[in-house]
Amino acid sequence: MKFIALISWTDQGVKAAKESPQRLDKARDMAHGLGIKIEQAFLTLGDMDMVCIVDAPSDEAYAKFQLKLAAGGSVRTRSIKAFAEADYRGIMAAL
Incomplete structure (x- = not known):
């Protein structure tokens, strides 16, 4: 299952922005322990500070x-469940 994580830094996260790469590494390790893979991570400009494909x-x-990520206090997330193109085409064909 694919998800797009829209990530905003909290005040705590902004104050420690320089540590963001280390936090991403820790998030990858935590994800791995749950059978999850952060496939891509992007620093973004605009409403969100980062976007990850998971x-x-x-x-x-x-x-x-x-929930575990948010409990660290440095980020808040919004998520979008994403369907691969093949799944999208199958869903549309079933309409």
């Missing part, structure tokens, strides 16, 4: 990951 085995595993 692969998770289930909605439940992804929810657990996002």
